[in-house]
Amino acid sequence: MHDQVVVQCKDLRKTYEGKVEAVRGLDLTLYAGQCYGLLGPNGAGKTTTIEILEGLLQATSGTVEILGRNWREHPAELRESIGVSLQETRLSEKLSVRETLELFGGFYHNARPVEDVLEELALTEKADAWVGKLSGGQKQRLAIATALVGNPRMLFLDEPTTGLDPQSRRQVWEIVRRFQSDGGTVLLTTHYMDEAERLCDYISIVDHGKVIAAGTPAELISGVGGHHRVEFALAEAPTVSFEYWMALPGVAAVQCEDGVTALTVEEPHATIPALLALIEQNGWRLSQLTTRQSSLEDVFVNLTGRHLRED
């Protein structure tokens, strides 16, 4: 299944007005049936990248091939075979949900029946409501519906769940999974690591216009050196060098932030007793101890020293 290349993009670069380098040499390969995530903080160049792939922006240099075609020579065929949801589109408020889908479906030579799409996206009940009256989650489902009504093989979603409540986010994830299970290929951007982790088969972490790491979520996380994090704080924080903790068994990395020390470990059952023994031996006192699974956030912090969402 994962053998047919759907999107191939090489050494993509985009420079705005000769100054701002939004994308600086980016490579992507998407296989049929994949859900591919571009994960990165705001301003990393995700939207620029996806809009170049959607044929809405022109790359400064580099090549893009989708379904074996490129935008210069086959724009009409490509438009027919992809579905797009932009980061922020405010659809006409005075049209009903059904009218909006009929309008978008009308642009495609092969379109899906509006009723089918309405049902699939749980919008049948709202079919005759004006777009202006919809909730945020319903609007977002409609935005994705306008992408699906053209019966695409490839779906591009730019930040599909930004600003949505948890339930609406899960609904969107369901829609993406169903499209994928029907044989569709998806490229989405997100700055939510949980979304990338749960939804995507393959992730490229993008920062400053470049892919800084790529792989399946599991690969990326094991790349940190361990699947677990042991985080602790000491009551009267003594100054201890990183090497001190690195000497503990099974520790792959040490980070210190706001008085909390985080150890990346492969086997917590080996590390924790040793850690406790060491603390006791020194007469220190623990004020906090937690363990959790490593996440993509840890991957990102490890790679860049920054958090994904610096609010």
Next chain:
Amino acid sequence: MTGPSNEAKTEQRVRNVIIHGRWTGYRMILMARLKELFREPEVIFWIFMFPILLALGLGIAFRNKPPDAVRAVIAQQPGAERIAELLRHATGVQSLKIEVQPSAQAALNFRLGKFDVELVPHASTIEYVYDPARPESVLARSLADDALQAAAGSKPAVPTTSRVNSEPGSRYIDFLIPGLLGMNLMSSGMWGIGFALVEMRQRKLLKRYVATPMRRGDFLLALASSRLILMISELLLMLGFGVVAFHMKVVGSWPAIFLVSCLGALTFAALGLLTASRAQKIETASGIMNVVMMPMWIFSGIFFSYERFPAAVIPFIKLLPLTALNDALRAIILEGSSLSSQAAPIAVMCFWGAISFFFAVRFFRWT
């Protein structure tokens, strides 16, 4: 429900598909545009109600009244009552309202415009105080003078007769209705196209549309079509209103009126397209549109004839698209002129329309 079997999965993949024809997209955009327009109460008001209310208001304010009263005041001096008596009983000056007031008050009220002429009786003569810049003042002076001379027995040197003619066609409302129609075609074309486009751009809707296989030409064509459909209703409403409410006579041929209106609607749609071709914000676009329309509101003879402007600028005024539209509409509606006699204004409109469309398409920003 049981989990999806392999069969169900393959079945799912074969989705129902409808095949759309070449013009489905165009039809859908056109229908969506019209629905949106008619669901916007403001649009209905500005396009349909506002011009009617304007015509009604101006038509009533400037209606052909029974010879409108001009008002004369006589300063309270010896002989004032006798003059007032003469004027009140003179024939043919029912339209002259006379009052006698103390000198100071009479002078003040004349200055404030409450009277059109002031008569000051002197020992051997009557002095008229009037303002040559005010037509009604000149008229009042001459009416009062004629009446006094006639009452005193003077005979006209040249025998003359008069005939009254206030047939529909020569009245202010007849002049006004085609002008309002032209103005309406201009503002609804500029706003209807320009505003809608900038709003769509601001909402990123234009960008969303170009991410579909929508043909860009079809999109512009659908916008133009929606203007033409609206134009027909504006035309029928405006002229129908003139005919029904003011007994206006449409002298020219309807096909000619229709063609000129189409051309006008398209010209201003193109101008609206041009003003909206790059603007990212509604505020910018409405600023530009007002700058473009303002000179035409003033110079193009909507409410009064542009012949009142100095002769030197009239050739330039005639080059404005709204002047051309108003001239052609008036000539055809009021005088029954043929289309071919209106070649010059038609050429002016075609020129503006073509130039605007050319540059609009060239500079148009979809994203």
